[in-house]
Amino acid sequence: MSIYVIGHKIPDSDSICGAIALAHLKNEIGEKAIPARLGELSPETQFIIDRFGFEAPLLKMNYAGEKVYIVDHTEKTQAPDDIDEATIVGIVDHHKLGDLTSSTPLECWIRPVGCSNTIIKMMYDFYKVDIPKDIAGIMMCAILSDTVLFKSPTTTTADRRAVEDLALIAGIPDYEALAMEMFKVKSAVEGTPVRELVLRDFKDFNMNGHKVGIGQLEVIDISVFDSIKSELMADITNLKAEGNRHTLILLLTDIMKEGSELILVSDDEKLIKSAFNLEDNSSNWLDGVLSRKKQIVPPLQGAFNS
Amino acid sequence: MSIYVIGHKIPDSDSICGAIALAHLKNEIGEKAIPARLGELSPETQFIIDRFGFEAPLLKMNYAGEKVYIVDHTEKTQAPDDIDEATIVGIVDHHKLGDLTSSTPLECWIRPVGCSNTIIKMMYDFYKVDIPKDIAGIMMCAILSDTVLFKSPTTTTADRRAVEDLALIAGIPDYEALAMEMFKVKSAVEGTPVRELVLRDFKDFNMNGHKVGIGQLEVIDISVFDSIKSELMADITNLKAEGNRHTLILLLTDIMKEGSELILVSDDEKLIKSAFNLEDNSSNWLDGVLSRKKQIVPPLQGAFNS
Ligand SMILES: [Mn+2]
Numbered sequence: 001m002s003i004y005v006i007g008h009k010i011p012d013s014d015s016i017c018g019a020i021a022l023a024h025l026k027n028e029i030g031e032k033a034i035p036a037r038l039g040e041l042s043p044e045t046q047f048i049i050d051r052f053g054f055e056a057p058l059l060k061m062n063y064a065g066e067k068v069y070i071v072d073h074t075e076k077t078q079a080p081d082d083i084d085e086a087t088i089v090g091i092v093d094h095h096k097l098g099d100l101t102s103s104t105p106l107e108c109w110i111r112p113v114g115c116s117n118t119i120i121k122m123m124y125d126f127y128k129v130d131i132p133k134d135i136a137g138i139m140m141c142a143i144l145s146d147t148v149l150f151k152s153p154t155t156t157t158a159d160r161r162a163v164e165d166l167a168l169i170a171g172i173p174d175y176e177a178l179a180m181e182m183f184k185v186k187s188a189v190e191g192t193p194v195r196e197l198v199l200r201d202f203k204d205f206n207m208n209g210h211k212v213g214i215g216q217l218e219v220i221d222i223s224v225f226d227s228i229k230s231e232l233m234a235d236i237t238n239l240k241a242e243g244n245r246h247t248l249i250l251l252l253t254d255i256m257k258e259g260s261e262l263i264l265v266s267d268d269e270k271l272i273k274s275a276f277n278l279e280d281n282s283s284n285w286l287d288g289v290l291s292r293k294k295q296i297v298p299p300l301q302g303a304f305n306s
Numbered sequence: 307m308s309i310y311v312i313g314h315k316i317p318d319s320d321s322i323c324g325a326i327a328l329a330h331l332k333n334e335i336g337e338k339a340i341p342a343r344l345g346e347l348s349p350e351t352q353f354i355i356d357r358f359g360f361e362a363p364l365l366k367m368n369y370a371g372e373k374v375y376i377v378d379h380t381e382k383t384q385a386p387d388d389i390d391e392a393t394i395v396g397i398v399d400h401h402k403l404g405d406l407t408s409s410t411p412l413e414c415w416i417r418p419v420g421c422s423n424t425i426i427k428m429m430y431d432f433y434k435v436d437i438p439k440d441i442a443g444i445m446m447c448a449i450l451s452d453t454v455l456f457k458s459p460t461t462t463t464a465d466r467r468a469v470e471d472l473a474l475i476a477g478i479p480d481y482e483a484l485a486m487e488m489f490k491v492k493s494a495v496e497g498t499p500v501r502e503l504v505l506r507d508f509k510d511f512n513m514n515g516h517k518v519g520i521g522q523l524e525v526i527d528i529s530v531f532d533s534i535k536s537e538l539m540a541d542i543t544n545l546k547a548e549g550n551r552h553t554l555i556l557l558l559t560d561i562m563k564e565g566s567e568l569i570l571v572s573d574d575e576k577l578i579k580s581a582f583n584l585e586d587n588s589s590n591w592l593d594g595v596l597s598r599k600k601q602i603v604p605p606l607q608g609a610f611n612s
């Protein structure tokens with residue numbers, strides 16, 4: 001029986017590239033594995049897999065009765081709806097430990113690093129399996145994406161070292177140029193429906209019993225949003241209501257200015273603003289904030305728990 | 307700020323030896339760590355640490371505001387009562403994934419092997435840190451205990467290989483003789499208060515909202531219990547009521563006959579017996595059952611969830 005290797009809902013590049021890379025490793029060590037995905041590819045991810053000649057993994061939403069290997073999260077809200085009826089055989093992740101549980105012993109490779117693919121690189125090293133050139137390419141791109149070319153405060157020396165190694169294997173010494181190409185694809189927002197933008201990199205969190213949705217758009221120049229900000233605001237208001245959410249936040253991240261503007265609707269806007277020490281009438285610019293995981297989720301969780 | 311390395315409540319040899327071994331490793335790689343424990347040592351564990359010249363780790367029950375590294379479980383019921391106010395920085399475990407969560411990214415070394423100390427051995431190898439002779443000794447004993455000298459179905463080749471390596475480092479080629487000595491200590495039940503016996507290796511589980519306590523006593527000859535079985539039955543009846551448990555099970559495991567007798571009190575005895583295909587009036591002997599984790603908990607969980 002094959003194992004399905006899957007990332008999270010609304011998959012990002014780490015989820016897709018990680019599923020492909022980890023499934024390859026599993027097959028190499030004699031465990032039959034199939035990479036799969038829980039949603040559409042983002043333009044960035046499509047760019048990456050095109051660049052290295054891969055197909056999108058199998059789109060599959062239901063896993064009852066199947067064995068699954070989870071990549072890039074440990075949260076029920078980000079897992080298949082029927083995850084309780086599946087057998088989780090393993091997890092690779094770099095986030096806080098969430099509420100997924102298993103009914104049998106499993107393997108978990110969880111490390112406080114910038115990207116799941118950095119950990120998958122460690123797994124290849126552990127099993128002494130060579131990484132094919134094209135797989136090294138997508139793994140490298142995933143790490144450059146998750147760490148925003150090492151600008152994110154989530155970046156560790158392990159991430160840098162993994163990229164250096166993978167760049168050698170992939171034969172792409174100038175990985176910075178590739179990263180900028182990738183970020184340009186990511187920054188193209190014109191002509192895209194706002195709902196698609198809001199959901200492009202979107203995660204729901206359970207914060208002390210409240211459902212909090214947080215989307216993030218990383219661009220090279222935040223001014224691309226100037227003309228559509230009111231449309232974005234209207235759309236997150238709708239999305240909040242549709243999902244019975246307590247709060248919906250969209251982070252507009254400028255990776256060159258290295259900061260994020262926060263646009264939000266909430267049942268308790270004061271609470272959310274206080275979590276980031278924002279004054280009532282201030283602009284919502286958060287200088288130096290690039291990471292949802294490290295700079296947005298923990299203070300919010302703190303505010304909801306206090 | 308030091309990290310406290312702690313096993314589970316009612317610590318077994320894996321929890322205590324693992325805390326000592328992992329704290330040593332952490333200190334070697336430059337992270338200040340202190341081994342601690344959540345309860346009294348069992349006679350077996352006392353034998354092991356005496357044999358290799360260690361002191362019992364610090365007895366400490368409260369961890370609010372502290373950093374902790376968890377060994378040998380991922381269950382809230384087995385963790386410090388104030389674990390939600392502590393920061394979990396890492397987990398080493400070999401059980402199913404339980405309901406512990408963290409508020410920040412962490413490291414988890416979880417593997418489906420027979421003992422946490424087998425994984426700690428992998429960590430020493432990963433960090434390329436030499437294992438001191440005495441620490442190799444306690445790690446080896448923990449693995450021999452958890453795997454019942456490789457008789458338990460939880461045993462993997464990784465456990466055997468770890469013991470072989472550790473026996474060399476410890477300078478104890480005849481580790482089987484040491485294991486038998488250890489099991490003899492464990493089998494001495496005479497003169498011990500029954501409550502102490504019942505709690506010697508006891509864990510509470512949350513099964514579909516029901517609290518289920520499962521104790522296990524491993525001995526070389528199950529007939530040692532003949533004269534105290536009615537006392538044991540009376541005591542688990544009391545213990546079930548004291549903890550508002552749905553079910554309380556005590557496994558009397560004969561490691562030479564390789565099987566366990568199950569004595570139990572339950573709000574739904576039929577359910578429990580059906581989980582193990584036991585007839586209403588049959589004896590409760592389960593042939594080949596040595597492992598609570600692999601052979602008792604999963605069928606019970608299945609019965610409670612169906
Ligand atoms: Mn990621």
Ligand SMILES: [Mn+2]
Pocket residue numbers: 320321378400420421422452
């Ligand atoms: Mn153990």
